[in-house]
Amino acid sequence: MKNEIRYKKKEISRLIEQGNERELCFLMLYEVYENGAFSNLVIKKADKVAREYGKSLDFVRAMLYGTVTYTFTIDFLVRHICKEACEEMDPVSRCAIRMAVWQMQFGDNIPDYAACDSSVEIVKKYNPKAAGFVNALLRKYCKAPEAKKYVEQYKPGIRVSLKPEIYGILKNDFGKQRAFEIGKAFLLPPRVTVRFDTNRYEREEIILSFARDGIAAVPGRFMPCCLEISGNLRNLESTEAFTKYGVFVQGEGAMLASFIAAPQKGDKILDCCAAPGGKTTHMAELAGGECEITALDINESRTELINENCKRLGIGCVKTVCMDASKISKDKDNRKSFDIVLCDVPCSGLGLIGKKPDIRERMTFDNMEALLPVQYDILDHACKMVKPGGALIYCTCTLNSDENSEQVTRFIDEHKDFHTVSILDYLPDNIYMDNDRRDDAASGMITICPDTDGCEGFFICRMERDADE
Helix, strand or coil, rough: CCCCCCHHHHHHHHHHHCCCCHHHHHHHHHHHHHHHCHHHHHHHHHHHHHHCCCCCCCHHHHHHHHHHHHHHHHHHHHHHHCCCCCCHHHHHHHHHHHHHHHHCCCCCCCCCHHHHHHHHHHHHHHHHHHHHHHHHHHHHHHHHHHHHHHHHCHHHHCCCCCHHHHHHHHHHCHHHHHHHHHHHHCCCCCCEECCCCCCCCCHHHHCCCCCCCHHEEEEECCHHHHHHHHEEECCHHCCCHHCCCCCCCHHHHHHHHHHHHHHCCCCCEEECCCCCCCHHHHHHCCCCCCCEEEEEEEEHHHHHHHHHHHHHHHHEEEEECCCCHHHHHHHHCCCCCCEEEEEEEECCCCHHHHCCCHHHCCCCCCHHHHHHHHHHHHHHHHHHHHHEEEEEEEECCCCCCCCCCHHHHHHHHHHCCCECCCCCCCCCCCCCCCHHHHHHCCCEEEEEEEHCCCCCCCCEEEEEEEEHH
């Protein structure tokens, strides 16, 4: 290759200064596809540089997230129309072609020639030998009949850009029609929601605070402590709402987990896999700060993040411990001593696809299968810390029943001193409810879905240990 492909600050600065947005996006995509970087961290790195130049990367962001989101559909169209497989191409061609096809197929008012010519020029720079191939392929795509490019005629998984491994899970667990509705919901722009402490502040107070900083805020879909915000969120951390009122960026599904945990004043609480501290701090707020929370995480830098968030929110009832949650039961002094143990376990993250498009490409069936024993191991060890009559909350941010209800079923079968309890009384008034959800909630479980709840997918189950155990 002619040039080494480097996503370094110097190169980012040069491209931003020149206004070369497509080449910058190409380097980002290369980082994501070929070097395993996460798209949100890649754009965050460029945003930091862009602020130094007073520039916005809105087009770059849309192109990056759009290309990553629609990769499965793009690869299908290239294979169907041009008879070439993206996965068999050299990395430079693959990234440049995917970026160009996104612009032609899904971008707003982007001329085909601009998408094609710019991608060919990028390939000339980074792999000149492949420029002719890329040029020919993109010209063929441009000239193809519009009927072939009409995505809505193809199978549902292609239309919502979910590969069979993921779409098959949705179909199996929710049925064909619901799977498609969930898939469409994942394609909608993700909502940004924040949590505020209802014990200390009124909703209108926070809304007015956001307005003073040019940010629109409206009530969330179902959580009383939630606001949905929009507008210029680049400097969210410097707003009054963030620095004075202590809002915390968090999805509504995750907020609901703390509601279902229902911490009370005087409770002793264990939060496993707690970083960055969203549920930890939320449970502290719900208990008015009058509780004792031990927050675990396996990574020391992440426990420090919990400490930072607690400090920012003025929460002093949390103790952080750097520990593998699957080994917590070795702490024999604290066995059967916690009123609440919350396990938000590592999972496939299928509920977060709308916010984290990388999951579409990277999550595989084997990856999901490998997570199952990890999840159960954490649950099996954490339950030993629940006192008689105490609560065990199991939650994930996935929509895969193998990781959710099936894990609960196995756990209850193997731990006769635990049982699920109805969570109907813990649910907020405005939450979507139908007969199926009511039945699930009566049996202790709820699955939050993007199509019905307008937020990330989330699973929560409340179990309790027999009081006379």
